Amino acid sequence: MDIIGRIDELCSQRGITKYRLSQMTGISQSAFSKMKREQNTLSVETINRICEALGISVAQFFSESGNYPDLTGEQKQILDRWEKLDPDKRQFAFLMLDQLGGL
Numbered sequence: 001m002d003i004i005g006r007i008d009e010l011c012s013q014r015g016i017t018k019y020r021l022s023q024m025t026g027i028s029q030s031a032f033s034k035m036k037r038e039q040n041t042l043s044v045e046t047i048n049r050i051c052e053a054l055g056i057s058v059a060q061f062f063s064e065s066g067n068y069p070d071l072t073g074e075q076k077q078i079l080d081r082w083e084k085l086d087p088d089k090r091q092f093a094f095l096m097l098d099q100l101g102g103l
Contacts, residue, residue, distance in 0.1 A: 001062065003047070004036045010054050010061070015086050024053035024087065055082065055090060 011021055022029045027046065035042065042050075051061050071079070085093060 003042055006061065007032075007050060010056070013083065014054065016054070020087075021050070021053060025049045053087075055087075 007021075010016075011018065016024075018029055018032055021027075022032060025046075027049065047058060047061065051058050054061075082090065082093070
C-alpha cells in the first residue's frame with residue numbers, strides 16, 4: 001500500500017490541506033514533504049496521529065475497500081457521510097448529537 005498516497009486520498013476526500021493536517025497532527029509540513037519525497041516508512045505513532053486527525057481507525061486507514069466490518073446498513077451510511085465532513089463540521093455534528101441525545 002502507498003501510505004503517502006492514502007494520506008493524500010483521505011485528505012482530498014475530506015477537503016483537508018496538508019497545512020491543516022500538519023496543524024491537526026503536530027507533524028510539520030516539511031516532514032510530510034520529506035515522507036513523500038523519500039517514501040519513508042511511517043511509524044505507528046505517526047499513523048495513529050494522522051488517523052486521529054482524520055477521524056478514522058487504523059483499520060479503516062489500511063482498508064482498501066473502505067468497508068466497515070460488523071456494522072448495520074444505517075451505521076455504514078452515517079460513517080460514509082461522517083468521512084466527508086471537515087473537522088469543524090464534525091465538531092458541529094457532535095454538538096447536535098449531544099443535543100438530540102440529551103447528553
